[in-house]
Structures are given as structure tokens and as C-alpha cells.
Amino acid sequence: xxxxxxxxxxxxxxxxxxxxxxxxxxxxxxxxxxxxxxxxxxxxxxxxxxxxxxxxxxxxxxxxxxxxxxxxxxxxxxxxxxxxxxxxxxxxxxxxxxxxxxxxxxxxxxxxxxxxxxxxxxxxxxxxxxxxxxxxxxxxxxxxxxxxxxxxxxxxxxxxxxxxxxxxxxxxxxxxxxxxxxxxxxxxxxxxxxxxxxxxxxxxxxxxxxxxxxxxxxxxxxxxxxxxxxxxxxxxxxxxxxxxxxxxxxxxxxxxxxxxxxxxxxxxxxxxxxxxxxxxxxxxxxxxxxxxx
Numbered sequence: 001x002x003x004x005x006x007x008x009x010x011x012x013x014x015x016x017x018x019x020x021x022x023x024x025x026x027x028x029x030x031x032x033x034x035x036x037x038x039x040x041x042x043x044x045x046x047x048x049x050x051x052x053x054x055x056x057x058x059x060x061x062x063x064x065x066x067x068x069x070x071x072x073x074x075x076x077x078x079x080x081x082x083x084x085x086x087x088x089x090x091x092x093x094x095x096x097x098x099x100x101x102x103x104x105x106x107x108x109x110x111x112x113x114x115x116x117x118x119x120x121x122x123x124x125x126x127x128x129x130x131x132x133x134x135x136x137x138x139x140x141x142x143x144x145x146x147x148x149x150x151x152x153x154x155x156x157x158x159x160x161x162x163x164x165x166x167x168x169x170x171x172x173x174x175x176x177x178x179x180x181x182x183x184x185x186x187x188x189x190x191x192x193x194x195x196x197x198x199x200x201x202x203x204x205x206x207x208x209x210x211x212x213x214x215x216x217x218x219x220x221x222x223x224x225x226x227x228x229x230x231x232x233x234x235x236x237x238x239x240x241x242x243x244x245x246x247x248x249x250x251x252x253x254x255x256x257x258x259x260x261x262x263x264x265x266x267x268x269x270x271x272x273x274x275x276x277x278x279x280x281x282x283x284x285x286x287x288x289x290x291x292x293x
Contacts (some may be wrong), residue, residue, distance in 0.1 A: 028057040028074055031064050035081060036219055040211070041262050048085040054080045066154065073113070076101035083127070091127040095120055098134035111154040115162055117146050122166045129169075133158040134176040158217040160197035164190040165221045168228035175231075187232045188244070191251055194225055211258030226255040233281060242284040243272060 020112035031054040058078040061071040079098035082093040102117035121144050129137035141290055148163035167190030172185030203214055211222060228251035236245035252274050260271035 006015045018161045021064075024057055024061050025074075026079075028054055028061065030192065031057065032074075032078065032081070036216065037262070040219060040222060040259060041264050042266055044085075044263075048082075051078070051082045051085060054078045068250045071107060072101050073116075076105065076116065076120075078117070080123055083123055084288060088127050090100075091130075092124065095124050095127065099124075110237050115153050115155075115159045118144060118151060119162050121147075122162070122169065125166075125173075126169060129173055131178075134173045137173045138170065138177060143165055145170065152158065155217070157197045157200040158215075160193050160200065160222045161217050164194035164197065165224050166190075168224045172231070179195065180235075184235050187228050187235075188248075189227075190228055191232060191248060194221065195251070206257065209261055211255075212262060214258075222255055222259060223284075226252055226259065226274075229255060230277075233278065237281050242281065244283040245281045246278075249274075249281045253278050 031050045034048035034178035035047050035054055038050060040043075055075075055078040058071065058075040062075045072091075074096045075193065079094045079101070083094040083098070089148040099117065102113055102120055105113035106117045123141065125137045125140040125144065125293045129138060144166045145163060148159060151159055153159035167186050171183045171187030171190060174180075174186060198218070201215065201218065203218070204210060210250070213217060214222075229248050233245045233252055236242075236248060253271070256267075256274045260267045
């Protein structure tokens with residue numbers, strides 16, 4: 001078969017376009033990663049700036065590529081991440097757009113994209129709670145947990161960490177509605193799932209710099225994990241369930257320590273406060289809990 005040869009000018013344009021797209025892809029990865037890092041450090045404004053830049057770049061990649069589907073996943077992720085910055089209506093608009101992209105991606109490859117698709121629903125539940133409707137958030141989060149339990153996943157640890165995060169927020173919303181026992185039970189269940197997921201990853205969740213080197217799925221859940229662990233240790237300690245309080249305290253100290261390693265006085269002070277509270281709890285338990293902490 002006769003193959004037409006590319007004219008030099010066409011080849012030059014193609015190479016230039018490939019270089020431009022490659023540069024945009026690297027810039028997207030940088031800004032998206034920096035947005036996550038700034039979120040972990042508690043730098044809200046910095047995180048919002050990097051997240052907004054990543055979203056703009058992902059839109060440019062998606063709109064300008066000869067095959068837009070190649071960059072659909074980046075756009076969906078950027079939309080979902082940036083939804084946390086702004087009001088409820090802004091969040092719901094971005095999440096609705098993200099959900100549409102993930103639905104198309106999950107239809108083609110459910111093992112890879114079903115978990116991110118469900119995670120968008122978790123963000124919608126959080127927006128629902130933020131709008132003043134914790135009962136509506138509870139209903140949606142219960143359904144989300146059921147969806148995670150049967151979701152296909154190329155990375156089961158990523159799925160389980162996402163489910164743990166949903167259970168953390170379900171527990172928090174249940175507590176807001178007055179369902180204290182159910183709220184604590186869901187929080188404890190999330191802590192158990194998160195620990196098992198870390199076991200799947202084979203990561204040692206302690207020591208200097210462990211969180212900075214951890215997979216992104218673990219970095220995403222870390223801030224919610226430490227809040228849930230502190231909530232559980234506080235409630236169990238108030239009821240003098242010292243063994244349960246000690247287990248939650250161990251998680252709170254380890255995860256807050258990982259966040260503190262990322263830098264910043266606020267995170268270090270938070271870790272020191274959590275450790276001091278944990279020490280009080282550990283004194284009510286066997287000596288090995290103090291050593292484990």
C-alpha cells in the first residue's frame with residue numbers, strides 16, 4: 001500500500017504540539033501534586049492556587065488534544081479536587097462535571113475508574129453536609145459505603161482507603177444528627193479498614209518522612225484519618241473504654257506525626273497536643289500500649 005509521506009512543515013507542527021502537550025502534562029502533575037502537599041500542610045490558600053492552576057491546565061489539555069479522552073482522567077480528578085475551594089453551589093457544579101467524566105471512564109474501565117467515580121459522590125455528600133443537611137449526607141454516605149464494598153478495583157488498598165474516608169465522614173455526620181453510638185461505630189469501622197489498607201500497601205506508618213513518600217491515595221485520606229482517630233480516642237476515653245481509646249490514640253499519633261513531618265508550626269503543635277492526650281490514655285492501659293505509641 002502506498003503511504004503518503006509527511007511534509008516537513010506538518011511534521012514540525014506535530015513535534016511542536018507534542019512538546020507543548022508534554023510541557024502541559026508536566027505542569028499539571030506539578031501543580032496537582034503541590035495542591036495535595038499544601039492541603040496536607042494546612043495551607044488553604046496555597047492549595048487553592050495550585051489546584052486552580054491544575055484545573056485550568058487540565059481543561060486546556062482536554063480541549064486542545066487530538067484525542068481528548070487521553071486527558072479526561074486528569075480533568076475529572078482536577079474538577080473533583082478543586083470542588084473543595086468555594087461555596088456549595090460552586091462545589092456541586094464542579095463535582096457534577098467530574099462525575100460525568102468519571103462515569104464515561106468507569107464504563108470503559110471499571111477496575112480503574114469506579115473507585116474515583118464513587119469518591120466524587122463522597123465529595124457531594126460533604127457538600128450536602130456543608131449546606132446544612134447532615135441527614136441527607138448520612139443517607140448518601142451509607143449508600144456510598146455499600147457501593148465501595150462491591151466496587152471493582154485495580155488497587156484494593158486505594159478502594160479501602162476511600163471507603164475508610166467515607167466511613168469517617170459518615171461517623172461524623174451521624175454524631176451531628178445525635179446518633180452517637182452509630183457515629184462512633186462507623187468511625188471505629190473506618191479506622192479498622194484504614195489500618196488493613198495500609199497493611200495491603202506494606203507501608204510502615206511511622207518514622208521521619210513516611211507520609212511524604214506514601215502513595216497519593218494514602219495522602220488523600222491522612223487529614224480525615226487523624227481527625228477521626230482523635231474523635232474516637234476522645235469518645236472512648238470519656239466512656240472509660242481504655243483499650244479502644246488506646247488503639248485510636250496510636251493511630252492519631254502516627255498519622256499526625258506524618259503530617260507534622262511535612263512542616264509548619266500548626267501541624268507540629270497539633271501532633272504534640274495529640275501525643276500529650278494519648279499519653280494520658282495510654283497510662284490507663286497495659287505498658288505495651290505506651291511503647292507502641
